[in-house]
Amino acid sequence: MTKPVIYSFIDFKPEQQAQFRKIAPDYELVLASEQPEIPSQELAIVIGWRKDRAAEILAAPNLAWVQSISAGVDYLPLAEFAQRHILVSNGSGIHVNVISEHVLGVMLGRSRGLFAYQKDQAQQQWLPGSVPLTDLNDEKLLIFGAGHIGQTLAKRASALGITVYGVNTAGESRPGFQKMYTQETVGPAIKAATTIVNIMPLTPTTKYYFNRDFFAKMNPQASFINVGRGASVKTTDLVAALQAKQLAFAALDVFESEPLANTSPLWQMANVLITPHIAGQVPHFRQKLLQIVAPNLTSFVQEQQLTVNEIKPGHFY
Incomplete structure (x- = not known):
């Protein structure tokens, strides 16, 4: 048999x-x-x-x-x-540690101006003070998705002195988060956040959740990091928001269509960091x-x- x-x-x-x-x-x-x-x-x-x-x-x-x-x-x-x-x-x-480390790496890199100074290095330019630097203790991190990865990120970010807020389906409290919201109640926290991270799964209610209306609510000095699902973000709306300076920086590891087309304007944007869907590699x-x-x-x-x-x-x- x-x-x-x-x-x-x-x-x-x-x-x-x-x-x-x-x-x-x-x-x-x-x-x-x-x-x-x-x-x-x-x-x-x-x-x-x-x-x-x-x-x-x-x-x-x-x-x-x-x-x-x-x-x-x-x-x-x-x-x-x-x-x-x-x-x-x-x-x-499986991916909780590496994805949370990826996000924190991006936050540290931007906070200390590492991405900008790396570009100065490529041009052999010595420009101290040309990049505004920040302190992670002043960061307000808003995490969309409070599962295993979100909770691990919240715990590690809190240990660095970052104030952490979260969003889940019903707004239930989760370890590591100072306060939780639902997608319907999170509006004020979007404006207050200095970094917003998407770790949500893709569902009928999260597809294109990050769109024109969402980006219009963001702090113009804030960062947006996507390590969730590509189709959670309306790419054309994100491009328009970056061009309109509705947010200051985006770190994108996932996209609606992969690999990212070489015609995408995201490649040429100085305020965008692109990684090829590697945040979860473990x-x-x-x-x-x-x-x-x-x-x-x-x-x-x-x-x-x-x-x-x-x-x-x-x-x-």
Whole structure:
């Protein structure tokens, strides 16, 4: 009898593959790098996702569980998964440290003028005092998204003397935040914030949330940092707001369409920092992912249930 297949787009190391065999001896682990063709008839579990392979994956009649490697799962066909009762789990928790460090790195870089002085260095210009410097103790950080990443960022930012406010669905209090808002009540905090960070998942209510009306409310001296989802931001509105000096600086790691088109005006803007969707890149990624997959695989084999990071039908995170 042919074993059901765990098909992984992640190249787990041999010792990690051994953990799969120990937990699920009645399943066969197949790595996409070794076998590009997806065994649809035997496919039961998928680790990772490829949009260009979605039709092949969904053709599997016995597909039962998809493990995402990211916290956001908006790119998955969630409606079909729900209709077919396919379990879904995400990678929430894997990226908390590196993304919070990325944001703090941007804040420190701007506060001490590092980005501007690096450009002066390229021109061999010695211009002390040409860049206004600030103190992080004067920062008011507003974080949209108060999950694992947002809470870690809030804790670390608070330790640096930054005043931290947050936004979540219902405005519930969360550790590390001085005050919480909802999307409907956050208006005054937008104007007061010196740095605004987007870490929200992409949902029908967060798509293009950061638009012309939002940027018009910002402090003209403030920064906007996007490490959430690209489609949360209306790019043309952000460009217009930067040009109109409705905000002073933007650090963008994600975009509506990736890679960012070489015709985008963002590339040429002196007050924009662009990184190529690397804020979440983490060392020892496979081992950290396995810390989610292993307990889920154990419970799935035993009870056809998940215990870590399950995404309930109708939810996006």
